Amino acid sequence: MKIFIDTADINEIREANDYGLIDGVTTNPTLISKAQKDGKKFIDIASEILKTVNGPVSLEVVGTKSEDMVEQAVKLHNLGSNAVIKIPMTLEGLKAMKILRQKNIPVNTTLIFNTVQALLAARNGAAYVSPFVGRLDDIAEDGMSIINQIKTVFSNYGFKTEILVASVRNPVHVLRAALIGADAITIPFDVIKKLAMHPKTDEGLSRFLDDWKKVAPDGSLPL
Numbered sequence: 001m002k003i004f005i006d007t008a009d010i011n012e013i014r015e016a017n018d019y020g021l022i023d024g025v026t027t028n029p030t031l032i033s034k035a036q037k038d039g040k041k042f043i044d045i046a047s048e049i050l051k052t053v054n055g056p057v058s059l060e061v062v063g064t065k066s067e068d069m070v071e072q073a074v075k076l077h078n079l080g081s082n083a084v085i086k087i088p089m090t091l092e093g094l095k096a097m098k099i100l101r102q103k104n105i106p107v108n109t110t111l112i113f114n115t116v117q118a119l120l121a122a123r124n125g126a127a128y129v130s131p132f133v134g135r136l137d138d139i140a141e142d143g144m145s146i147i148n149q150i151k152t153v154f155s156n157y158g159f160k161t162e163i164l165v166a167s168v169r170n171p172v173h174v175l176r177a178a179l180i181g182a183d184a185i186t187i188p189f190d191v192i193k194k195l196a197m198h199p200k201t202d203e204g205l206s207r208f209l210d211d212w213k214k215v216a217p218d219g220s221l222p223l
């Protein structure tokens with residue numbers, strides 16, 4: 001399963017990249033607005049992320065008419081060859097996807113909340129669909145259940161569109177996505193850090209290091 005980081009914060013991206021875990025990045029207007037707090041321009045944030053990451057970086061349009069979406073998509077894609085354009089799942093978005101497919105600009109269809117929306121995006125040639133599992137959980141639906149359904153539908157028809165699990169809130173979302181066999185998942189930085197943690201790991205390491213001090217009181221490894 002590919003792991004993307006769900007942030008526009010360059011420091012988080014760099015640190016997660018150092019863990020060797022990052023295959024790509026997803027952003028959205030909310031995440032960009034948080035990264036812009038220190039006065040950075042959108043174009044500088046986007047360009048820096050595109051340069052830093054050796055993988056797809058999703059950047060979202062904010063137009064609501066298909067022609068505006070296409071115009072913004074072309075400009076965003078010109079910022080870097082690894083730019084993937086997030087288009088919302090609307091009727092206007094579908095029109096834009098059709099045009100972007102002809103232009104060979106890869107699309108990540110965003111704001112997917114059910115399986116038929118994912119089917120439409122795949123038919124229109126989206127490179128990725130982003131089902132928002134956490135926001136479905138928020139309204140007492142089992143978000144992850146649509147990942148299973150989408151996987152079945154894509155397999156039924158041989159779609160190449162990748163399922164990118166989005167709106168991830170906790171390590172159990174990651175576990176369930178991996179058990180289902182989702183192609184990719186985009187994870188916020190705080191959840192990425194939690195994935196490596198276990199209290200028994202901390203306890204075990206602490207005991208090993210205490211015992212080692214009986215061998216080498218300064219904790220060194222005499223080689």
Ligand code: E4P
Pocket residue numbers: 006026027028110130132134135166167168186
């Ligand atoms: C990523 O593509 C989505 O924009 C993001 O995962 C949404 O997450 P949220 O529901 O926590 O805002």
